[in-house]
Amino acid sequence: MAITLLPLRIRASLLIIIFALTCSKECTSHSRLTLRTKTQESSKIKIGYLHSKSTPASRLDNLWTVSHVTPIPNPAAFLANISIGNPPVPQLLLIDTGSDLTWIHCLPCKCYPQTIPFFHPSRSSTYRNASCVSAPHAMPQIFRDEKTGNCQYHLRYRDFSNTRGILAEEKLTFETSDDGLISKQNIVFGCGQDNSGFTKYSGVLGLGPGTFSIVTRNFGSKFSYCFGSLTNPTYPHNILILGNGAKIEGDPTPLQIFQDRYYLDLQAISFGEKLLDIEPGTFQRYRSQGGTVIDTGCSPTILAREAYETLSEEIDFLLGEVLRRVKDWDQYTTPCYEGNLKLDLYGFPVVTFHFAGGAELALDVESLFVSSESGDSFCLAMTMNTFDDMSVIGAMAQQNYNVGYNLRTMKVYFQRTDCEIIDS
Numbered sequence: 520m521a522i523t524l525l526p527l528r529i530r531a532s533l534l535i536i537i538f539a540l541t542c543s544k545e546c547t548s549h550s551r552l553t554l555r556t557k558t559q560e561s562s563k564i565k566i567g568y569l570h571s572k573s574t575p576a577s578r579l580d581n582l583w584t585v586s587h588v589t590p591i592p593n594p595a596a597f598l599a600n601i602s603i604g605n606p607p608v609p610q611l612l613l614i615d616t617g618s619d620l621t622w623i624h625c626l627p628c629k630c631y632p633q634t635i636p637f638f639h640p641s642r643s644s645t646y647r648n649a650s651c652v653s654a655p656h657a658m659p660q661i662f663r664d665e666k667t668g669n670c671q672y673h674l675r676y677r678d679f680s681n682t683r684g685i686l687a688e689e690k691l692t693f694e695t696s697d698d699g700l701i702s703k704q705n706i707v708f709g710c711g712q713d714n715s716g717f718t719k720y721s722g723v724l725g726l727g728p729g730t731f732s733i734v735t736r737n738f739g740s741k742f743s744y745c746f747g748s749l750t751n752p753t754y755p756h757n758i759l760i761l762g763n764g765a766k767i768e769g770d771p772t773p774l775q776i777f778q779d780r781y782y783l784d785l786q787a788i789s790f791g792e793k794l795l796d797i798e799p800g801t802f803q804r805y806r807s808q809g810g811t812v813i814d815t816g817c818s819p820t821i822l823a824r825e826a827y828e829t830l831s832e833e834i835d836f837l838l839g840e841v842l843r844r845v846k847d848w849d850q851y852t853t854p855c856y857e858g859n860l861k862l863d864l865y866g867f868p869v870v871t872f873h874f875a876g877g878a879e880l881a882l883d884v885e886s887l888f889v890s891s892e893s894g895d896s897f898c899l900a901m902t903m904n905t906f907d908d909m910s911v912i913g914a915m916a917q918q919n920y921n922v923g924y925n926l927r928t929m930k931v932y933f934q935r936t937d938c939e940i941i942d943s
Contacts, residue, residue, distance in 0.1 A: 597746070597815060597914060598720050599759065602692040603708075604643030608636050612724035614744070614759060615816030616924075619729030619779050620660075620672060622682055622709030623722035630714040633721050640687065640710060649686040649707055661686060661731075672709045677906070680716020682723075684709050707731055726815070728926055729779035738762040740926035744815070745938035746918055748885055756942040766941050767923040769934025772878035774924070777804065781924070783931060784875035785811040785910065788826060790833045791868030801825050802910055809908035813922075813931065817913040819889075820882075820901045826910065827903035830870065834887075834899060837868075845896050855898040860890045864897075872912070878933045886918050 597614040603623060610623050611633075624630050626639040640646040651663040651670035664671045670686035687710045692702045711722065726734050726742060734742055743765040747754040760766060775782040785802040788795050801823050804810025809823065822830065835854050842863060845855035858864075864884045872880040889900045900915050921941050923932040 599724050601724065603638055603689050604640075605645040605690055606643075607690075607692045608638045608643075610638060610722060611635055611720045612722045613720050613816055614726065615723050615814070616726045616781055617812065617814035617816045618674075618723050618725040619727035619732040620674065620709050621706070621723060621725045621731075621733055622672070622674070622684065622711045624714060625684060625687075625710035625712055628684070628712040628714065630711065631716075631718050635721060637721075638710075643689065645690040645704070647688050649688050651686075674709070676716070678716065680714075682709065682711045682714040682717075684712040684714075686710075703733075703737055706733060706737060723816075727779050728776045728781060734761070734924075735926065741765040741767065741924065743767065743921060743923035743932075745921040745936065745941045746914065747938045748918055749915065750885055750890070754938075756938040758938055758941055765923055765925075766921050766934075767925050767932055769921060769923065769932040769936075770876070770878040771930040771932050772874040772876045774926070774929045774931045775804075776926075776929075777810070778807065780812045781814070781931070782810045783813055783912070785872055785912075786875055787873040788830060789871045789873065790830065793833070795826075795829050795833065797826050797829050801908075809910075811910040811912065813912040813917075815914050815917070817911050818900075818915055820913045820916045821904045821909070821911040822901060823908045823910050824903055827901065830901070831899060831903075845898075853899040853902055855896060857896050859894060860884060860888055860897045864888065872916070874933075878931075880912070880916060880920065880933055881935060882916050883919075886916050889915070 598611045599614050600609050600611050602609050612621065612623065624633065624637050626637045628637070649670050651661075651668075660674050661670060661672050663669070671683070672686050673681070673683040675681045686707065688705045688707055690702050690704050691706050709722075725732050728735060730736075734740060738761040741763060742759070742761045744757075744759045745766070746757050772783055775784070782804060786799070788797060802809070802811045821827075831854055838854070838856055842856040842858045845857060856863075861884070867884050867887075870882040870887055872882070874880070887900055888897045890897045904910065919935060919937070921932075921934040921936050921938065923934070925932070
């Protein structure tokens with residue numbers, strides 16, 4: 520499906536939902552089934568605590584940006600449209616809590632085709648290369664090119680996609696609900712000149728906890744998001760809030776940061792009223808191995824082997840008696856069944872993730888399964904980690920929750936809610 524561009528001065532921040540059971544970094548493509556494509560509808564992203572010459576600082580927390588939501592099959596992602604440079608050029612960026620550095624395609628480049636305009640640094644009056652002398656060297660992927668003196672970056676993802684280019688500084692621009700423009704100056708980003716493996720978006724909006732993240736450098740180490748049902752494209756209240764306006768509400772759980780990832784203390788999983796018999800240490804991080812990461816850049820939830828096998832066996836025991844498994848069952852890495860997701864799974868038990876401190880994440884049918892394009896079959900929207908013992912809480916598991924991050928107090932908050940309440 521082609522992306523319909525919106526006028527820049529009317530739409531300066533855009534949230535796109537892309538449906539499919541794929542993602543990058545800690546997870547890779549695990550299913551051939553994709554969700555049905557819907558028509559373009561409306562949604563909103565709220566941006567708080569931004570500085571602009573055109574907007575008084577006292578009004579910033581009340582500002583809104585307006586956007587449309589378009590389901591696009593493969594790869595699964597949430598895309599935000601920000602504008603970069605002067606004059607501003609709109610860009611669709613993957614909203615990713617699993618990445619630190621924001622990067623964008625920059626001309627000239629060796630990169631994949633895109634339907635939106637490429638950013639050309641030489642045509643922007645606010646672009647400048649970042650100095651390797653002044654740039655913090657907290658990322659091993661950042662290095663100085665001895666020939667040019669430029670600060671270079673090279674990021675490789677676990678699905679074999681990668682990006683490399685120049686570390687630079689630019690202005691990012693958003694438009695508010697009162698038609699005012701909000702800009703953040705001197706945002707450090709990667710100007711990607713050699714990119715591969717990315718086909719549906721023009722870069723990454725890094726919301727990770729690292730040195731180069733816009734969250735830690737530009738938005739006071741606070742942000743929140745509330746995503747409604749991914750299968751309802753008419754839902755208009757999906758929200759991303761950056762800065763002091765973030766909704767830090769609900770039940771908190773301790774947050775740990777290790778290797779620039781957000782780790783949570785997942786302690787147990789229950790299926791309905793039954794607490795699953797999973798070894799207590801299954802979700803714990805031991806040195807650099809294992810642990811549980813929360814990541815919006817990943818669509819499905821990925822579980823360590825023991826947890827996945829235990830949960831999937833419980834689900835298959837219940838469904839296998841009443842529904843027929845999809846033909847050629849063995850070719851799928853997750854359980855798949857013939858049937859209608861909503862009709863045949865009415866009253867299906869809720870799967871609950873139990874975190875330290877009492878916070879819980881309850882997964883209903885729409886968070887547990889993904890429907891085929893035809894709607895006559897569905898698969899479990901979870902996979903087993905075949906690389907290591909790390910578990911990943913993906914975007915699908917976070918539907919119908921407001922999730923708030925406070926990196927100052929090192930806590931993440933879960934609040935099950937209708938995002939319209941946050942949006943109001």
